[in-house]
Amino acid sequence: MNEPVSNDHAPESGTVSQEYTSYEEFYEAIPIDGSLGILALGAVGVLAWKRKRFDSGWQVPEPVYPEAFMKRVKAAAQKRKKEDSDG
Amino acid sequence: MGERLARKVLLIGWDAADWKVINPLMDSGQMPALQSIVDHGVIGNLATLDPPMSPMLWTSIATGMHADKHGIMNFTEPSPQKEGIRPVMSTSRKVKAVWNILNQNGLKPNVVSWWPSHPAEPIDGIMVSNFYQRANAPVTLPWPMPPGTVHPPEKAPEFDRLRIHPAELTAAHLLPFVPDAGKVDQEKDQHLASLSRIIADCSTVHAAATWILENEPWDFMAVYYDAIDHFCHGFMNYHPPKLKWIPKKQYELYKHVVSGAYRFHDMMLGRLLQLAGEETTVVLVSDHGFHSDHLRPRGFPKEPAGPAWQHRSYGIFAMKGPHVKQDERIYGARLLDVTPTVLCLFGLPSGEDMDGHPLIQSFDRDIPVETIPSWEAVPGGSGMLDKNLRSDPYAEREAMEQLVALGYVDPPGADAQKSIDRTVNESSFFLARVHIDKNRHDLALPLLEKLHEDHPDQVRYAFHLAKCYQSLGRSGDCKRVTEAILVHEKREYPQLDLLRGTLALSEGLYHGALEYFAKAEKADPRLPSLHRQIGRTYMKLGKFDAAEKAFKRALNIDPDSAHAHHEMARVYMKQRKLRKAATHALDAVGLLYHFPQAHYTLAVILAKLGDWERAAQALEVCLTMVPGDRLARRLLVRLYRVRLNRPEKAQEQESLLDSLGKRMKNKN
Numbered sequence: 001m002n003e004p005v006s007n008d009h010a011p012e013s014g015t016v017s018q019e020y021t022s023y024e025e026f027y028e029a030i031p032i033d034g035s036l037g038i039l040a041l042g043a044v045g046v047l048a049w050k051r052k053r054f055d056s057g058w059q060v061p062e063p064v065y066p067e068a069f070m071k072r073v074k075a076a077a078q079k080r081k082k083e084d085s086d087g
Numbered sequence: 088m089g090e091r092l093a094r095k096v097l098l099i100g101w102d103a104a105d106w107k108v109i110n111p112l113m114d115s116g117q118m119p120a121l122q123s124i125v126d127h128g129v130i131g132n133l134a135t136l137d138p139p140m141s142p143m144l145w146t147s148i149a150t151g152m153h154a155d156k157h158g159i160m161n162f163t164e165p166s167p168q169k170e171g172i173r174p175v176m177s178t179s180r181k182v183k184a185v186w187n188i189l190n191q192n193g194l195k196p197n198v199v200s201w202w203p204s205h206p207a208e209p210i211d212g213i214m215v216s217n218f219y220q221r222a223n224a225p226v227t228l229p230w231p232m233p234p235g236t237v238h239p240p241e242k243a244p245e246f247d248r249l250r251i252h253p254a255e256l257t258a259a260h261l262l263p264f265v266p267d268a269g270k271v272d273q274e275k276d277q278h279l280a281s282l283s284r285i286i287a288d289c290s291t292v293h294a295a296a297t298w299i300l301e302n303e304p305w306d307f308m309a310v311y312y313d314a315i316d317h318f319c320h321g322f323m324n325y326h327p328p329k330l331k332w333i334p335k336k337q338y339e340l341y342k343h344v345v346s347g348a349y350r351f352h353d354m355m356l357g358r359l360l361q362l363a364g365e366e367t368t369v370v371l372v373s374d375h376g377f378h379s380d381h382l383r384p385r386g387f388p389k390e391p392a393g394p395a396w397q398h399r400s401y402g403i404f405a406m407k408g409p410h411v412k413q414d415e416r417i418y419g420a421r422l423l424d425v426t427p428t429v430l431c432l433f434g435l436p437s438g439e440d441m442d443g444h445p446l447i448q449s450f451d452r453d454i455p456v457e458t459i460p461s462w463e464a465v466p467g468g469s470g471m472l473d474k475n476l477r478s479d480p481y482a483e484r485e486a487m488e489q490l491v492a493l494g495y496v497d498p499p500g501a502d503a504q505k506s507i508d509r510t511v512n513e514s515s516f517f518l519a520r521v522h523i524d525k526n527r528h529d530l531a532l533p534l535l536e537k538l539h540e541d542h543p544d545q546v547r548y549a550f551h552l553a554k555c556y557q558s559l560g561r562s563g564d565c566k567r568v569t570e571a572i573l574v575h576e577k578r579e580y581p582q583l584d585l586l587r588g589t590l591a592l593s594e595g596l597y598h599g600a601l602e603y604f605a606k607a608e609k610a611d612p613r614l615p616s617l618h619r620q621i622g623r624t625y626m627k628l629g630k631f632d633a634a635e636k637a638f639k640r641a642l643n644i645d646p647d648s649a650h651a652h653h654e655m656a657r658v659y660m661k662q663r664k665l666r667k668a669a670t671h672a673l674d675a676v677g678l679l680y681h682f683p684q685a686h687y688t689l690a691v692i693l694a695k696l697g698d699w700e701r702a703a704q705a706l707e708v709c710l711t712m713v714p715g716d717r718l719a720r721r722l723l724v725r726l727y728r729v730r731l732n733r734p735e736k737a738q739e740q741e742s743l744l745d746s747l748g749k750r751m752k753n754k755n
Binding site: 031035043045075077078080 | 248249251256257258259260261262263267268269271273286290293294295296297298301351354355357358362
């Protein structure tokens with residue numbers, strides 16, 4: 001693991017101590033859906049993930065909560081399972 | 088001021104974390120961050136307090152005091168305008184927390200989400216209250232932080248943007264916990280919604296903590312994560328091994344959630360350790376454990392705080408840092424010792440009004456224990472709140488709903504006064520239990536008598552009153568209340584048979600006691616303390632083999648019962664199996680250090696083994712806990728005079744014995 005690196009020019013300040021050598025590299029590696037690892041990074045991960053999502057045109061979920069959210073989770077899980085079994 | 092051992096201290100709270108779940112995960116390499124603390128520091132059990140109510144316990148951790156002193160009694164409290172009840176607030180804490188003491192000593196404290204900490208206190212560092220993480224509206228609507236969530240208030244926007252709404256989470260966040268989430272019937276099963284709320288809440292807390300670590304100066308940082316408790320209340324019944332009453336389908340769906348929760352916490356811990364740096368002293372604690380094995384209760388009483396039946400008596404303690412011993416186990420730590428230990432790390436004395444002591448056995452050098460009468464009397468800017476401050480009742484309602492959803496509190500009734508009365512009564516009941524926990528039955532009695540008089544139909548009040556009378560030697564009153572319970576309770580009630588048996592035992596009616604115990608055993612063979620009472624009865628009858636079997640049954644049910652180990656030590660002593668007796672006595676004091684009878688028993692066993700030095704040490708410990716124990720002091724005098732040839736020590740103890748005698752005479 002490399003030493004923590006800081007990037008003063010990044011949209012969010014903070015350090016990222018992973019295998020990344022720059023904030024841009026870290027930002028590129030973040031999946032739009034996020035991950036537990038990103039959440040565990042704390043502020044840096046959360047802010048970068050939110051930024052990535054914004055940049056990708058992510059829309060806030062439908063106003064019905066939690067049922068609609070749960071349906072999306074179900075669909076995503078089924079999709080992932082299908083992808084796993086296909087691939 | 089004493090020697091400062093720590094440059095910085097990071098205190099992390101994991102509500103309900105338990106070594107019983109952690110150990111197998113660490114052994115299989117799934118919690119590397121915690122493993123690094125274990126390998127480079129000290130660990131131990133952290134004995135909880137009764138009643139095991141989290142806001143009360145976390146305040147005891149933060150103050151070093153029992154609840155009768157710090158004032159946080161319950162999950163809820165009447166709101167000042169008497170319009171109803173509200174979640175317990177930081178304004179109700181009567182004494183300084185560790186961060187206030189550090190603040191007034193010129194150190195910079197930061198606090199995140201401690202329970203209770205709303206409204207945030209005006210300390211010199213940053214405080215983010217326990218209302219911070221609540222998503223109190225759908226994601227498409229504004230969900231502002233309640234006023235008072237962040238101190239200083241100008242930092243609020245910085246923290247606002249770190250909050251994660253449950254609806255922002257995706258399958259990527261849930262599938263590690265529930266790989267077959269797609270199979271969950273969302274119309275009938277709300278577990279995934281609950282899971283997403285817990286993950287969002289704790290990720291929000293974690294984001295705030297890491298932001299402070301990266302961006303703000305600090306000497307002390309306290310961060311509290313409640314998620315393990317919530318994960319466990321929601322999913323522990325699905326944790327392996329499978330419980331027979333859990334449907335296989337549900338088990339298969341949710342069996343990974345609890346271990347996933349611990350692994351997620353370990354990932355967050357790893358990040359905290361990384362940001363805190365090697366030079367920081369890290370203290371990780373939990374307020375109680377959580378039954379994860381055959382002791383998981385199938386249900387719990389439908390009463391306020393009933394879910395606490397799932398809690399186990401021992402939380403976790405782990406600490407690493409400069410001058411902390413490495414890879415060692417410590418014994419006898421209590422929640423109350425955390426604040427004195429943090430003060431000690433900064434070279435500051437404990438208050439003599441604190442109920443805990445610094446865990447100096449954790450350090451690699453001899454540290455003298457320094458005290459002052461009280462930190463409450465010490466002037467200086469502590470950053471405490473004005474007690475008369477009121478918080479936003481709208482925001483509090485959301486937190487209240489969460490407590491209701493978790494089953495910790497009943498929904499507030501339509502009649503606000505009823506809700507207030509209910510909260511006041513429960514707080515009074517909890518205070519009585521605090522007094523009982525401190526062995527002050529005399530203080531508990533008037534509270535329980537009043538509760539029983541006002542609510543004769545409430546069995547738990549009557550039951551505790553009967554036990555209180557029994558402890559005070561008032562058998563007649565105990566019987567009267569017991570009979571009253573029998574009139575009200577038509578159903579089978581093994582706890583009552585256990586109580587009646589214990590009463591008969593105290594009256595010397597041993598065979599009658601065994602009859603009651605047999606009846607209780609038939610109804611509930613795993614009733615806590617039942618087999619100990621059976622064993623004690625056989626001890627009285629001189630049937631030591633039968634007693635040994637009973638205590639073995641007690642230890643099979645709960646191997647971590649300090650009292651069962653103590654009884655086992657006593658029966659082995661009677662059987663002259665002194666080595667075995669010593670092992671169990673050591674286990675008893677290791678599990679529960681503040682257990683003077685067990686230290687006395689250990690001393691007697693060690694004396695019988697000819698280990699006079701350690702016997703005297705055990706008696707000294709016993710006498711620090713009960714200075715008025717004449718039997719222990721007489722034995723100590725004899726040991727010093729006859730066996731250890733220390734006449735001056737014997738004389739010192741004899742003088743204390745004399746003054747005790749004079750005091751008793753004057754009292755009479």
